[in-house]
Amino acid sequence: AQSVTQLDSHVSxxxxxxxxxxxxxxxxxxxxxxxxxxxxNKGLQLLLKxxxxxxxxxxxxxxxxxxxxxxxxxxxxxPSAHMSDAAEYFCVVSDHVFNKFYFGSGxxxxxxx
Amino acid sequence: EPxxxxxxxxxxxxxxxxxxxxxxxxxxxLYFYWYRQILxxxxxxxxxxxxxxxxxxxxxxxxxFSVERPDGSNFTLKIRSTKLEDSAMYxxxxxxxxxxxxELFFGEGSRLTVL
Numbered sequence: 001a002q003s004v005t006q007l008d009s010h011v012s013x014x015x016x017x018x019x020x021x022x023x024x025x026x027x028x029x030x031x032x033x034x035x036x037x038x039x040x041n042k043g044l045q046l047l048l049k050x051x052x053x054x055x056x057x058x059x060x061x062x063x064x065x066x067x068x069x070x071x072x073x074x075x076x077x078x079p080s081a082h083m084s085d086a087a088e089y090f091c092v093v094s095d096h097v098f099n100k101f102y103f104g105s106g107x108x109x110x111x112x113x
Numbered sequence: 114e115p116x117x118x119x120x121x122x123x124x125x126x127x128x129x130x131x132x133x134x135x136x137x138x139x140x141x142x143l144y145f146y147w148y149r150q151i152l153x154x155x156x157x158x159x160x161x162x163x164x165x166x167x168x169x170x171x172x173x174x175x176x177x178f179s180v181e182r183p184d185g186s187n188f189t190l191k192i193r194s195t196k197l198e199d200s201a202m203y204x205x206x207x208x209x210x211x212x213x214x215x216e217l218f219f220g221e222g223s224r225l226t227v228l
Contacts (some may be wrong), residue, residue, distance in 0.1 A: 043204060046217075
């Protein structure tokens with residue numbers, strides 16, 4: 001069975017400091033993993049995806065994530081937070097067999113000036 | 114850039130009324146989904162649809178819910194008799210391929226408020 005755990009429901013950083021949003025997954029198969037961002041009252045936008053190619057994945061807006069199979073993790077990072085990064089972030093794992101996507105519970109990122 | 118569009122963006126209805134939420138997926142996509150997000154809670158899978166039939170549904174998707182693709186473009190979610198607890202943001206999504214290496218493309222959501 002597939003599942004996703006986002007370890008922090010809220011993360012608060014100061015503008016210009018690094019961001020780390022943690023995600024652990026469990027999967028019976030070789031997973032595809034995604035990070036989506038949701039700004040207030042908006043839809044879900046893809047930040048980046050891992051689909052069995054390079055383990056370090058670069059996404060939009062300076063975000064990147066590293067797939068670590070040994071740790072079953074797919075943490076999202078950004079070297080320097082910007083005020084516009086304040087949003088909710090969802091880690092998602094997909095199930096190749098049933099074409100189903102499993103969402104983490106989300107992490108709200110707050111960026112302080 | 115192609116996008117998934119949803120209407121209405123916000124609907125307010127009385128408990129017990131029927132609601133239809135509409136979605137236009139990206140035109141060459143084959144798989145369609147509905148998710149919902151109750152305020153402050155996680156995104157929950159409702160149903161997936163492929164080749165004009167439901168491929169999977171969650172336990173949330175009970176007999177009050179139905180989906181259909183009435184023409185070549187629209188994908189609708191119907192709630193027959195709304196309950197207070199149906200108040201949520203409903204997201205439509207689509208993607209292209211069976212093997213799920215492709216991401217989901219989401220619409221902006223339809224906020225349903227049941228009074």
